Amino acid sequence: MMSGPGSYIGMETLKSLSEKTISCLVCYHPVTYIGDIDSNRSAADAFVGKRVFRDYGEPIPYHQCTSCKLIFSNHYASWCDEDYSQFIYNSDYHLVDPPFENERPISNAEWLHRCILSGNLAGKPSILDYGAGNGRFLQELQQLGYQDLAGIDKFCSFSRGDLSNQYDIVTCFEVLEHSLDPAQIIKDCINFLKEGGTFFFSTLLLPQYSQSEVLSWWYIAPRNGHICIHTEESLQKLTPPGFQVDCSSFRDIHTIARSDVSLPFSMEQIAHARRPYLPGKKS
Numbered sequence: 001m002m003s004g005p006g007s008y009i010g011m012e013t014l015k016s017l018s019e020k021t022i023s024c025l026v027c028y029h030p031v032t033y034i035g036d037i038d039s040n041r042s043a044a045d046a047f048v049g050k051r052v053f054r055d056y057g058e059p060i061p062y063h064q065c066t067s068c069k070l071i072f073s074n075h076y077a078s079w080c081d082e083d084y085s086q087f088i089y090n091s092d093y094h095l096v097d098p099p100f101e102n103e104r105p106i107s108n109a110e111w112l113h114r115c116i117l118s119g120n121l122a123g124k125p126s127i128l129d130y131g132a133g134n135g136r137f138l139q140e141l142q143q144l145g146y147q148d149l150a151g152i153d154k155f156c157s158f159s160r161g162d163l164s165n166q167y168d169i170v171t172c173f174e175v176l177e178h179s180l181d182p183a184q185i186i187k188d189c190i191n192f193l194k195e196g197g198t199f200f201f202s203t204l205l206l207p208q209y210s211q212s213e214v215l216s217w218w219y220i221a222p223r224n225g226h227i228c229i230h231t232e233e234s235l236q237k238l239t240p241p242g243f244q245v246d247c248s249s250f251r252d253i254h255t256i257a258r259s260d261v262s263l264p265f266s267m268e269q270i271a272h273a274r275r276p277y278l279p280g281k282k283s
């Protein structure tokens with residue numbers, strides 16, 4: 001549509017136009033505009049008890065799918081990796097996600113180790129971590145005796161070469177909520193699995209909220225790059241044919257594995273081994 005002198009398009013018109021042109025990232029159903037959040041709102045605000053950064057003055061619009069209830073912002077659809085590095089995953093990132101550098105990777109490694117010990121795997125499994133960040137999680141696993149380890153991260157260089165079909169376990173912690181292409185992440189991660197392997201991933205699922213209050217949930221945080229908030233329905237729709245997703249342990253840890261293969265772990269063991277990774281976790 002052309003706009004120019006004499007054809008002013010107001011904000012409300014723009015919003016209704018964008019609703020017509022945006023469809024759900026996962027299931028392609030229509031979406032509803034649910035409101036704006038300032039680009040500087042962070043997940044840490046709720047735990048610190050005040051804003052880590054003041055409002056930047058840039059409203060980030062969020063939409064919700066009318067079918068699978070996925071919440072996302074297409075504001076970042078045109079961003080390249082350099083934009084994310086400059087404005088979100090920069091030297092201040094640790095301020096909006098303090099457990100990112102050490103606390104969470106250590107607790108995740110200890111959790112996975114307990115989970116493996118309580119399962120019926122023979123020997124030490126091979127593990128690939130997708131979105132490996134600073135590699136802290138893998139270092140911790142190495143100290144726990146695991147040797148066949150690999151990490152992949154868009155913003156750091158780690159293992160290279162073809163890693164397809166090589167791993168008993170693929171992990172992907174706190175990545176899905178950062179991506180506007182969750183289908184590709186899940187496809188990639190499943191591709192790294194050996195036949196019968198297990199994909200573990202974490203992302204908090206949207207709790208039950210009325211639409212008017214949903215944007216107050218602390219996890220929807222543009223400054224952290226939390227731009228895609230999943231539901232059990234969205235994860236089910238992202239799971240390819242022949243595989244099944246299980247979200248039954250906790251709201252934040254899920255598995256995908258072939259539907260005709262029994263997991264060498266039970267969801268009770270996974271839940272039992274899980275520890276909260278956010279201090280004073282709220283939901």
Ligand SMILES: [Zn+2]
Nearest residue numbers: 024027065068
């Ligand atoms: Zn949807």
